[in-house]
Each structure stands twice: as C-alpha cells, then as structure tokens.
Amino acid sequence: MKLRWYILSVLAAIFFALPAEAARLLFWDFDRDRNSLSFTTDSSVRPTVRLIANPTRLVIDLPGTGISRSASQRVGGAIASVRVGQPDNRTTRLVVELAPGYFLDPQQVKIAGTPSQWTIQLPSPQRSRPTFEPLLRGVPEWFQITKNGFFIRLRDRDRPEEIKVDRSDNGRQINIELKGARVRSEDSSKTFTVDRYGVEEVRFNQLGNNARITLTLDRNSPRWEVSDSRGGISIVPEQGSEILRDPPSEPSSQASEIVIPVPLPTQPTVPDRTNFPQPNGRALVVLDPGHGGKDPGAIGIGGLRETDVVLPISLEIAQILRDRGINVVMTRSDDRFISLQERAYMANRTRADIFTSIHANAVGGYRPEVNGMETYYYSRGYRLAQIVHQAILETVPIARNRGIKQARFYVLRNTSMPSILVEVGFVTGQIDSRNLANPAYRSQMAQAIALGILRYLQQYP
Ligand SMILES: [Zn+2]
Structure with missing residues (x-):
C-alpha cells in the first residue's frame, strides 16, 4: 500500500512538473513553391508571430509546446533558412530567416489554422530599398x-x-x-x-x-x-x-519588431449531412477506389495499405450520394483487381456525369515528413477538382494542402466526363498514415468529398 502511494506521488510530481509543455510539435514544413510554413501539434496551441529586423526574420513562438529535436532547413533564394528550436523549455520557436537584402510586408503575412494545425503564408519577399543612415562625416554622400x-x-x-x-x-x-x-x-x-x-x-x-x-x-x-x-x-x-x-x-528610431496578429483558430467541423446540397435531377457518378485484389497499392507506415484506405472512403461517399438521390456506380465495391482500362471503360459506357478516383499517396525511401493531400484533374475536371478540394480544406484537418494539380493519369485522360483523382494523403507520412488508419478521419474525408461532389452537381446540373 505504501509503495503504491509512493508511486502515485512520484507520478503526480512528474505530472505537475510538466504542464508547461502541454503540446508537442509533431510536424513542420516550409513549402518553397508556395512560400508557406505549416505545422501541426498534438494538441491546441496559440502561436504568436513577430517580424524582426536585422536580420529580417519571422519568429513564430508556440507557447507551452515542446519538440523532439531542433532542426533547420536551408531554403535558398529570398528565404535563407527555416529553423526550429526551443528558446526555453516552455516554448518552441520557428524562425523563417530571409536572405540579406530582403524584407517582407508584414501586412501581407496570412495566418490561418485550426487549434492544432497552422499555416503561415508569406508574401514574396521584396528586395529591400536600402534605408539610409546618417551620412558618415566626410565620406561622399553617394x-x-x-x-x-x-x-x-x-x-x-x-x-x-x-x-x-x-x-x-x-x-x-x-x-x-x-x-x-x-x-x-x-x-x-x-x-x-x-x-x-x-x-x-x-x-x-x-x-x-x-x-x-x-x-x-x-x-x-x-x-x-x-x-x-x-x-x-x-x-x-x-x-x-x-x-x-x-x-x-x-539606429534605434526604427521599429525593429512588428507583431503580426494571429486570428482565432477555426474549428474543423464534421459537416452536418442534413445540410448537404440536394442536386436536382438524377446525376450518375462513377466512383473509383484505386487498386484492389492482387494490387494493394502503396504500403505505408505500420503496413497501412492504400487499398484498405481508399475502399472504405469510397463506400461511404457512395452511401452519402445515394442518400441524396444520386446514381452511383462503383468500379469496385470490394477488394478485387480491376484494370485501369476497365475503370475508364465503365465510366464512359455508363455515360457518367462525373468520375472520381480515390487514391492514397506514397514516397520512396523513408520520408515520414512528406504528408498532405492533393487533387488531380486532366482537362474537364478542373472545376470539379476545385470544388471538391475546397470542401476538403474546409472540413478535414489535413496535414498539408498540396494543391490542385494537372496530371496525365490514365483514368483522367481516358474518361470523357469531368474527372478527378483525389490523393487523400500519404500512407508513408507520419501524420497522414495515422489519420488514414483512423476510421473517424476517413469518414470525415469521405463526407468532405461527397459534399464537394454534391455542390458541383448542384452548380452544374
Ligand atoms: Zn494509388
């Protein structure tokens, strides 16, 4: 009995010693093409953001947040580097440092996030207009x-x-x-x-x-x-x-630090299905869960298989659409192999109004830091891609927005209606694999994709 109390009091001591570090930074990423920094914590955090001069850098502090290790990433061009460290044991700090001679317009820095996922979008850095100090005595003013x-x-x-x-x-x-x-x-x-x-x-x-x-x-x-x-x-x-x-x-006259306001986080909300749009008419949607049967698709962290991720998502999308009176044809509704040719043929033969293929992504080598979702189209699917992608951004706490992209995937090139391919996340990603293995997350993804398809059908009956 005594021993048990002892253990309890030790645990209590550890527990009470730690609340300063309630959250942990799980993942961060600077996307060079988009000039945006995103990061994910395991629980909610309220960042503070400052732009500091000499050298010009954006400093993002995450109070009450710890990290497993400090790191830095050289970026190149106008952004010199991004670093992550801990100035003290209660704070994690991300620093985006600009190359010498560049500045950022603080008004153009856009911050948005959910309680545990934030994105800081930077404007393109500008070449500094040199700010002149008082002239040196005697040196020509030029x-x-x-x-x-x-x-x-x-x-x-x-x-x-x-x-x-x-x-x-x-x-x-x-x-x-x-x-x-x-x-x-x-x-x-x-x-x-x-x-x-x-x-x-x-x-x-x-x-x-x-x-x-x-x-x-x-x-x-x-x-x-x-x-x-x-x-x-x-x-x-x-x-x-x-x-x-x-x-x-x-010179001390110039403000060397500008605080950039951080908006309140938005709560990712599970969409209320009763409010989903009800398109008129009887549209036909062909849903295409990628892979299946002898082809499990990508295999990720913990043996997570792409086929096991995309099938339940697709089945749930189908259910939601059918509840709204949409005709749905699935290229497969169980774990079986279907060739790409058959998939495209099914969409064309049934004269589907739209075609949506669901896949999960993977990268070679061990790169758990690569996470995020993206939506592909080839030609006619651009509007559909936009609407579905937007519905996902609004409702699913994805690790990273990898954007809408054009690609020559077989099923996109060989279908004659607006067609898209959604890559719901990376089975090889540290964050995505955890999310995609979670039925609640998959269900959220399914609802978001269904919502996007319904919105599209309502706008383009
Ligand atoms: Zn795939």
Whole structure:
C-alpha cells in the first residue's frame, strides 16, 4: 500500500512538473513553391508571430509546446533558412530567416489554422530599398551605409557598363571596378574612414574610363557580394556570410519588431449531412477506389495499405450520394483487381456525369515528413477538382494542402466526363498514415468529398 502511494506521488510530481509543455510539435514544413510554413501539434496551441529586423526574420513562438529535436532547413533564394528550436523549455520557436537584402510586408503575412494545425503564408519577399543612415562625416554622400551593408548611389546615366570585382590575395582588399563610370574629381584619389561592418576604409580612384572603389577590410569582415541594383550598386554580405554589427551605432528610431496578429483558430467541423446540397435531377457518378485484389497499392507506415484506405472512403461517399438521390456506380465495391482500362471503360459506357478516383499517396525511401493531400484533374475536371478540394480544406484537418494539380493519369485522360483523382494523403507520412488508419478521419474525408461532389452537381446540373 505504501509503495503504491509512493508511486502515485512520484507520478503526480512528474505530472505537475510538466504542464508547461502541454503540446508537442509533431510536424513542420516550409513549402518553397508556395512560400508557406505549416505545422501541426498534438494538441491546441496559440502561436504568436513577430517580424524582426536585422536580420529580417519571422519568429513564430508556440507557447507551452515542446519538440523532439531542433532542426533547420536551408531554403535558398529570398528565404535563407527555416529553423526550429526551443528558446526555453516552455516554448518552441520557428524562425523563417530571409536572405540579406530582403524584407517582407508584414501586412501581407496570412495566418490561418485550426487549434492544432497552422499555416503561415508569406508574401514574396521584396528586395529591400536600402534605408539610409546618417551620412558618415566626410565620406561622399553617394557612398552610403545601409542596414544590410553599403550602397553606392548612382544616377541612371552614370550606371557602369560593367562591374568587376577583385579580391587581394590576403583577402583584406576588395577592388570594385566600374567600367565607364566617373569618380567626382574632389573625391578621387582620397581615402575615407568607414569603420563599419568590418570595413575599415574606402578609397576612390579614377583609372582612365573606369572608376575604382577599394574597400579595406579588417579580420572580422564578412565576404561581400557586389551587385547592380536599382539606383546604384549594393554591397551586401555573400549568402551565408554574417554581417558584423556594432550595436551602439545601430539606429534605434526604427521599429525593429512588428507583431503580426494571429486570428482565432477555426474549428474543423464534421459537416452536418442534413445540410448537404440536394442536386436536382438524377446525376450518375462513377466512383473509383484505386487498386484492389492482387494490387494493394502503396504500403505505408505500420503496413497501412492504400487499398484498405481508399475502399472504405469510397463506400461511404457512395452511401452519402445515394442518400441524396444520386446514381452511383462503383468500379469496385470490394477488394478485387480491376484494370485501369476497365475503370475508364465503365465510366464512359455508363455515360457518367462525373468520375472520381480515390487514391492514397506514397514516397520512396523513408520520408515520414512528406504528408498532405492533393487533387488531380486532366482537362474537364478542373472545376470539379476545385470544388471538391475546397470542401476538403474546409472540413478535414489535413496535414498539408498540396494543391490542385494537372496530371496525365490514365483514368483522367481516358474518361470523357469531368474527372478527378483525389490523393487523400500519404500512407508513408507520419501524420497522414495515422489519420488514414483512423476510421473517424476517413469518414470525415469521405463526407468532405461527397459534399464537394454534391455542390458541383448542384452548380452544374
Ligand atoms: Zn494509388
């Protein structure tokens, strides 16, 4: 008895020591093509989002959330990287860092989510307009210090025909040669003290038809990249090179942090079937659960088979549609093999109004981080794909929206009515496989697809 109490009190102590970390971050993903960051936690979380300057980065804090490990992903282009870590043991932090010289319009950052699944959609990062600091004493005003490095202001007619950059062998000098540009005579052959960002001095020379700018660097200087940009030439740290900042002289007047409001999460709702649309007329829908019989389709985590995922979903869609007076023909309603030719032939022969194929996805290798659903069409199915996809987004807490895509799948190319193929998720995905193995989730997916089909039939009777 005593021992049992002891165990209980130890458990209680552990339990009460942990409530600061009630949720765990299960999954995150930065979609480079869409510029969007999405993440999933195992219970509800309310993120806070800030845009912070120097370097420009979006910081998303998940209070009361833990992670299994820190990670980072190099992105490339305007977004340098995405990192995940824990600034303290109660908070998980995601940081989307922009490449030097880029900024984000905080007004255009769109945040939406359900209590445990959030997506942060970023606008395309813009090249920063350099914000000029007060001029350095004595240095010509056309050589300016920016928040990201240096900027040489040129009038359009002074633009060089070519920019050549040379580095001295010891790396302590950079010569920037501007072909066809002129140095003002009063600045020529003069050296000015800079003492910023690891640049000690700048010197201007006129060499025949070319202007030469020489930067003398100290040991802490980053590696510089020189490029032609709007209104002049920008000198910014090379990708991956950190600018050295001297905090005391950093201008403090500008807001260095902007809080971006996070809307309330929307609750994914199980659609109320009694409110499903009731299309007029007697449409015929051919439903096509992929694979079957000797072909189980993709095999995923825990041996989850595609055929076992898509059949129950398809059967439930059929039931919902039939309840609404829709004629449904299924290419298979049990675990049997049907060729692709037979499937397309069935849709064409019965003169179906629409054809919907249900599949689950897989990726090769061990990549549990790949999750999400997508809807395919080939030609006439685009509107149907849009409406069904939208119905899924509204009602199912999917791990990731992989979008509506065009593809030359056999059953889409060889059917003569609007036809789509829904990939409901990845049987190989960590989150999707768990969802797809869950009958309640499959039922939600079935209801969403049925809702989409009914909406379509109502709009396009
Ligand atoms: Zn398949």
